[in-house]
Amino acid sequence: MQTILVNELRQRYGDFEAVGGISFEVGEGELFALLGTNGAGKTTTLETLEGFRNAGSGTVRVLGHDPYRERRALRPQLGIMLQEAGFFADLTVAETVDQWRRFTPSPRERDEVLGMVGLPQQTEVRTRQLSGGQKRRLDLALALLGRPRVLFLDEPTTGMDPEARHATWKIVRELVADGTTVLLTTHYLEEAEQLADRLAIMHRGRIEVAGTVADVVAGQGDRITFRVPDRVPVSDLPTLCGAVADIAVESGRAVAGYRVQGLQASLYELLRWAEHHRLELDGLQARSASLEDVFLHTAAATPEGAVR
């Protein structure tokens, strides 16, 4: 049995289809990241899995349960970190945790969860006085109180400084190593690269690409870029193993960018061309595709407002 199963899920808000028939599965102890452009439908998908919304159509299962209809059975096994924290501003951190402990079966001790998320010094601070990153950490502490089998994290590290983000990644890695299944959404591609066993990139309600980071990046080609030399008209730039240059302007200079299959042969052609024309190639870079390249390519493929 898959811990999380989504099959042909569709969700509408009135006439607007926010999720347009997506499918994916997450196995026990796996971390799956949902990436996507703004408004792609990630939170709507997460809210459906968390049992806050009934599936418009399609099938959704978490630990074998329908999360909306069987919420009562499922809820104690879930940890949920929403995008916006909803704390009582006048309660202290300790009071907030204590209040949540009352509603949680066999909860972790207060000191244990605050220690896990790195807030042991803040017990007497009122929640309204916490920084944005500390609020996210308190939110994570509350999601971990019930030792969840499945953890939903909606942009868990937004507002955190790099140190807090790395500390949070460490906590999440340890939870996954202990067998917790995690579904997270993030806008930080590095977060997905660091944590995800598998990921999916959503755009306008659809999953455009999915797999391991290596799967997703494979087949995207490598990148060669350089500043176009002043005396070379753009129309005279070479093709590299059949690839044509895309021209971008950076700091007032034209930059040629090629998406090529296989760096070595393409670089060889480029360097031979430069040698032949006695050109120095400023800012020459050659590298493999990154998750960011795939993300930007996916977002550009069907821009907002375009008809599919």
Ligand SMILES: Nc1ncnc2c1ncn2[C@@H]1O[C@H](COP(=O)(O)OP(=O)(O)OP(=O)(O)O)[C@@H](O)[C@H]1O
């Ligand atoms: N309650 C609602 N009523 C109407 N439209 C909504 C509602 N909630 C979300 N939407 C719309 O549905 C689409 C998907 O929203 P959703 O919040 O799921 O996207 P997201 O991928 O989480 O976006 P972001 O990365 O910006 O948080 C958006 O266009 C959003 O404006």
